[in-house]
Amino acid sequence: MAAGSPLPPLSRPQLAEARRVRAVELFEEGVSNAEVARAVGVCAESVRRWRRVWEKDGASALRRRASSGRPPKLDDSQVEAVRTALDHGAQPHGFEADLWTLERVGEVVARVTGVVLSRASVWRLLTGRLGWSLQRPERRAVERDESEIARWVSHEWPRIKKGP
DSSP: OOOTTOOOOOOHHHHHHHHHHHHHHHHHHTTHHHHHHHHTOOOHHHHHHHHHHHHHHGGGGGSSSOOOOOSSSSSSHHHHHHHHHTOOSSGTTTTTSSSHHHHHHHHHHHHHHHHHOOOOHHHHHIIIIIIIOOOOOOOOTTTOOOOHHHHHIIIIHHHHHHOO
């Protein structure tokens, strides 16, 4: 990231870990559970549970662990290759309109990485790992002529509205 640029927002797991780390700092200073709960913005029961874990296994036990689920089909370099390909738009990939659909993104992912993803996996890739959101295109004719519409509204519509 360039110097002076804002940091990206923390993800939920990162934010939760930051709270636990702050709680450990406060435990080490001798702060009460109720004060820790107020300081980090969680309920007192969470703080009591964290303190038990901290006392038994230390601060490292409150750190985030790698997910234990199935590893993602695309590694970080493949995701960046997909991001770069998608940033060029849909038309350079041979699609008629410059509009991304799940099917089109899936085709590009397969071309770029050789990995075939389901529609649901493409959606998770777009929203989770790439940070994209659903955008619906405006339904507007390409041939739309704003000046002709303005002329019709100002001249034809009043004539029609008045009647014969």
